[in-house]
Amino acid sequence: xxxxxxxxxxxxxxxxxxxxxxxxxxxxxxxxxxxxxxxxxxxxxxxxxxxxxxxxxxxxxxxxxxxxxxxxxxxxxxxxxxxxxxxxxxxxxxxxxxxxxxxxxxxxxxxxxxxxxxxxxxxxxxxxxxxxxxxxxxxxxxxxxxxxxxxxxxxxxxxxx
Amino acid sequence: xxxxxxxxxxxxxxxxxxxxxxxxxxxxxxxxxxxxxxxxxxxxxxxxxxxxxxxxxxxxxxxxxxxxxxxxxxxxxxxxxxxxxxxxxxxxxxxxxxxxxxxxxxxxxxxxxxxxxxxxxxxxxxxxxxxxxxxxxxxxxxxxxxxxxxxxxxxxxxxxx
DNA sequence: TGCGATTGGTTTGGGCCCGAACGATCGAGC
DNA sequence: GCTCGATCGTTCGGGCCCAAACCAATCGCA
Numbered sequence: 589x590x591x592x593x594x595x596x597x598x599x600x601x602x603x604x605x606x607x608x609x610x611x612x613x614x615x616x617x618x619x620x621x622x623x624x625x626x627x628x629x630x631x632x633x634x635x636x637x638x639x640x641x642x643x644x645x646x647x648x649x650x651x652x653x654x655x656x657x658x659x660x661x662x663x664x665x666x667x668x669x670x671x672x673x674x675x676x677x678x679x680x681x682x683x684x685x686x687x688x689x690x691x692x693x694x695x696x697x698x699x700x701x702x703x704x705x706x707x708x709x710x711x712x713x714x715x716x717x718x719x720x721x722x723x724x725x726x727x728x729x730x731x732x733x734x735x736x737x738x739x740x741x742x743x744x745x746x747x748x749x
Numbered sequence: 750x751x752x753x754x755x756x757x758x759x760x761x762x763x764x765x766x767x768x769x770x771x772x773x774x775x776x777x778x779x780x781x782x783x784x785x786x787x788x789x790x791x792x793x794x795x796x797x798x799x800x801x802x803x804x805x806x807x808x809x810x811x812x813x814x815x816x817x818x819x820x821x822x823x824x825x826x827x828x829x830x831x832x833x834x835x836x837x838x839x840x841x842x843x844x845x846x847x848x849x850x851x852x853x854x855x856x857x858x859x860x861x862x863x864x865x866x867x868x869x870x871x872x873x874x875x876x877x878x879x880x881x882x883x884x885x886x887x888x889x890x891x892x893x894x895x896x897x898x899x900x901x902x903x904x905x906x907x908x909x910x
Numbered sequence: 911t912g913c914g915a916t917t918g919g920t921t922t923g924g925g926c927c928c929g930a931a932c933g934a935t936c937g938a939g940c
Numbered sequence: 941g942c943t944c945g946a947t948c949g950t951t952c953g954g955g956c957c958c959a960a961a962c963c964a965a966t967c968g969c970a
Contacts, residue, residue: 601817606878614895615885619790621902626787627831629780632909634958646926656762662949670788675927677950682925699935699948717767724776730904734775737901741782743891748793795928807956824918836957838920843955860918860965916967926957936947 622744629727637719641712646671646679648716654689654705655713661694662701688712783905790888798880802873807832807840809877815850815866816874822855823862849873 599613630645638648649669654660666676680703683689688709694700705713731737760774791806799809810830815821827837841864844850849870855861866874892898 598817602878605816605875609879611879611882612886612889614899615889616882617899618889618892618895618902619885621899621906622783622787622790624831625902625905626783628906628909629783644926655766656759663947670785671926672928673949674929674951678926681950697936697948701949714766717763718770718772721772721777724780725773727905727908728773728776728779730908731779731901734779738775738778738782740892740898740901741779741786744786744888745782745789747888747891748789805955822918832956833958834919835921835959839956842920858918858966862919912970914968916965918965919963921962922960924958927955929954930952932949932951934948934950936945938943938945940942940944 618744632727633720633723637716637723641716643716644679646675647683648720650676650679650683651688651705651709651713652717654703655710655717659702659704662691662703665703683709779905793888794881794884798877798884802877804877805840807836808844809881811837811840811844812849812866812870812874813878815864816871816878820863820865823852823864826864844870 602611602613602616634645638645643651646669650665653665653668657664662676662680663673665680666673669676680689680691684691687706690704690706692702692704694702728734728737763772763774763777795806799806804812807830811826814826814829818825823837823841824834826841827834830837841850841852845852848867851865851867853863853865855863889895889898
């Protein structure tokens with residue numbers, strides 16, 4: 589949200605429009621930078637790692653969750669990935685048509701659908717994830733304390749729930 | 750990406766699949782938490798502040814940039830907002846049809862288009878932004894050092910460019 | 911001055927994204 | 941057994957999202 593302009597300049601402009609209100613500019617800067625970072629990182633990873641494999645961001649997240657947990661119910665994937673079940677339904681259909689995942693109705697509960705990776709899906713993830721992690725390392729290389737960075741982000745996530 | 754499961758459990762699963770490779774789990778956790786936070790914050794703000802005004806996230810960002818800078822070229826909006834010019838073109842059409850912004854071809858350069866807020870657009874932002882900032886304050890209330898948090902996020906953004 | 915290269919915004923096509931509505935299934939309590 | 945409420949995945953409609961193709965305007969450079 590806040591961009592090439594300086595922070596001070598942005599504050600000045602906001603103050604000019606809402607001078608009579610008390611605002612929290614530090615909070616504004618943090619939220620703004622959160623989205624700039626997430627956007628930049630996502631675009632970067634999509635271009636460098638995902639595009640060559642013809643995968644979208646969300647498709648990769650779905651594959652990742654299924655890969656880690658081997659056999660997952662769709663509701664779990666949606667919760668872990670942070671998107672709606674409606675979105676997941678479409679992405680799963682795409683991945684299924686490409687032969688990367690398989691849907692199977694649960695035997696113990698007829699409402700649930702279990703998802704697993706096909707052999708092709710597992711092979712793809714095994715090749716992709718190391719590249720992905722290399723980029724993650726590069727992206728965070730200038731972050732001093734990774735542990736406290738993760739904790740800070742978790743604090744924001746929790747504060748919204 | 751990483752969700753209800755514990756971090757240690759996730760690492761164990763990844764290690765089981767890629768045990769022979771060196772991975773950076775701390776970097777993985779930071780990137781993962783970055784997206785969880787951004788998703789959670791965005792969804793929260795959309796539901797609490799934006800939905801009542803019938804605005805999407807991107808539409809609000811566009812309005813915000815134009816509001817701050819009064820008269821902006823579309824290329825600037827796209828750069829500040831962090832999305833493509835193709836996306837912007839569609840969102841601007843939506844906002845224009847709702848009477849919140851106006852497009853005007855630049856007089857000095859026939860390729861450029863300047864965007865301004867209408868009176869209705871300014872009125873909307875004046876009412877909306879204080880609510881938005883209140884939520885931003887609440888979201889960051891458990892972050893100890895807002896300054897270093899913003900710096901950390903900036904470091905990640907810069908590392909991808 | 912002329913013309914190829916660059917820049918800027920829009921359009922197009924395909925995919926993601928959500929809330930709401932829907933049909934199927936399950937389970938608690940009678 | 942039966943029913944009512946809750947849960948699950950899918951579908952639908954509308955909007956966002958991007959890359960690539962496109963056209964108009966401008967610039968660079970001889």
